[in-house]
Amino acid sequence: MILVTGCAGFIGSNFVHTWLAEHDEPVVNLDQLTYAGNLDNLSSLAKDPRHIFVQGDIGDRALVDKLLAQHKPRAVLNFAAESHVDRSIHGPGDFIQTNVVGTFNLLESVRAYWSALPAAEQAAFRFLHVSTDEVYGTLAPQDPPFAETNPFEPNSPYAASKASSDHLVRAWHHTYGLPVLTTNCSNNYGPFHFPEKLIPLVILNALAGKPLPIYGDGQQVRDWLFVTDHCHAIARVLEAGRVGETYNVGGWNEKANIDVVKTICARLDQLRSRSDGKPYAEQITFVKDRPGHDRRYAIDARKIERELGWKPKETFESGIEKTVQWYLDHPEWVQGVTSGEYRKWIGKQYG
Structure with a gap:
C-alpha cells in the first residue's frame, strides 16, 4: 500500500492511473479537492478496489495520523x-x-508513524516529495541547465513556497533520519491538465475562437515534460532512488512559449480546422507580461538517467499530438472544469 497526496490534480491523477495500470499495489489517495482537484480525473477508477479516495487536507494531523495507522503504507x-x-x-x-x-x-x-515502525519496515519506508524546477530561479540564454547542485533562487511566491517545502524535507532527513527522496521536474503537459496553464488554455481558447494570450514577447523558454514520462520517473525514484537524494526530471525539450503555441495551432489546423479555413495562429494575442516572469528554465536530467536508467520516451512533437487529441476527445471533462469561477479567473488574469 502507498499513500499518495494531491492525486485529484493534474500530475497526481496521471500518476495514479499510470501506477495502477502497471502495479497491483493499492493506492490511498488524499486530496482536499481545491479548485484544481477534480474527481472526474479519477472517474474510471471509481470501482477499482485498489484505489481508496479520502477527501482531506495534508495539514490535518488527526486525519493523516488516522490514515497512516489504518493503512500502514x-x-x-x-x-x-x-x-x-x-x-x-x-x-x-x-x-x-x-x-x-x-x-x-x-x-x-509521517515522522511519528515511521518512528514507530519495526526496524525492517523503517529501513524500507520512503517519503517522496514532488517539487519543481522553479525553485532554482531563472537562466540566461547561454547558462547550462539546472542541476541538482544549483542553489535555490526562487522568484515567485509559488517558487518560494516550494523551495521552502524542499528545505523542510531535506531537514527532516538530516535531523531525524526520515528516509526521503525529492524530485524537481520541468513543465508538465498532457491529459487532465487544468486549463489555467499555457497548453490547455491555448487548446481550449483556440477551439472556442477566443484570443490566445501570450505574455510579453513570448520568448520565455521552458523544458517540456510529458506527464506520463514524469510519472514513470517518480515510480523509478521510489523504487531505486538513493535516500536523501534529489533527482531532476526533465524532458530535454526546451521551447519558447510562442513556439509552443504555434505548434499547438498547427496541430489543431490538421485535426480540427477552423470553420472559416483560417489558421488558429491568427488568434495569438500578446498581453502584458506578469511580474517577475522567469525567462528560462531547463533541466539537466543526466543524474536520473545515469543512476536509475530513466529518460523520457516522448518527444515534444509526439507528446503534444497526444495532448491535443485528448482534449478533442474529452469535451465533457473540459465542460466540467471550466466553471464560472474558472471563467472569472481568466477574465481577471488576462483582461
Whole structure:
C-alpha cells in the first residue's frame, strides 16, 4: 500500500492511473479537492478496489495520523501543492499554507508513524516529495541547465513556497533520519491538465475562437515534460532512488512559449480546422507580461538517467499530438472544469 497526496490534480491523477495500470499495489489517495482537484480525473477508477479516495487536507494531523495507522503504507508520495504562479501573485497566503505549513504537518505525521515502525519496515519506508524546477530561479540564454547542485533562487511566491517545502524535507532527513527522496521536474503537459496553464488554455481558447494570450514577447523558454514520462520517473525514484537524494526530471525539450503555441495551432489546423479555413495562429494575442516572469528554465536530467536508467520516451512533437487529441476527445471533462469561477479567473488574469 502507498499513500499518495494531491492525486485529484493534474500530475497526481496521471500518476495514479499510470501506477495502477502497471502495479497491483493499492493506492490511498488524499486530496482536499481545491479548485484544481477534480474527481472526474479519477472517474474510471471509481470501482477499482485498489484505489481508496479520502477527501482531506495534508495539514490535518488527526486525519493523516488516522490514515497512516489504518493503512500502514510502505511509502508516502506528496504531490499536494498549490502550483500556479499567477495565482500565487494574487494570493500568496494559500501557497504558504498548503506548500509550507501543509508539508510541515505532513512530515510530522509521517515522522511519528515511521518512528514507530519495526526496524525492517523503517529501513524500507520512503517519503517522496514532488517539487519543481522553479525553485532554482531563472537562466540566461547561454547558462547550462539546472542541476541538482544549483542553489535555490526562487522568484515567485509559488517558487518560494516550494523551495521552502524542499528545505523542510531535506531537514527532516538530516535531523531525524526520515528516509526521503525529492524530485524537481520541468513543465508538465498532457491529459487532465487544468486549463489555467499555457497548453490547455491555448487548446481550449483556440477551439472556442477566443484570443490566445501570450505574455510579453513570448520568448520565455521552458523544458517540456510529458506527464506520463514524469510519472514513470517518480515510480523509478521510489523504487531505486538513493535516500536523501534529489533527482531532476526533465524532458530535454526546451521551447519558447510562442513556439509552443504555434505548434499547438498547427496541430489543431490538421485535426480540427477552423470553420472559416483560417489558421488558429491568427488568434495569438500578446498581453502584458506578469511580474517577475522567469525567462528560462531547463533541466539537466543526466543524474536520473545515469543512476536509475530513466529518460523520457516522448518527444515534444509526439507528446503534444497526444495532448491535443485528448482534449478533442474529452469535451465533457473540459465542460466540467471550466466553471464560472474558472471563467472569472481568466477574465481577471488576462483582461
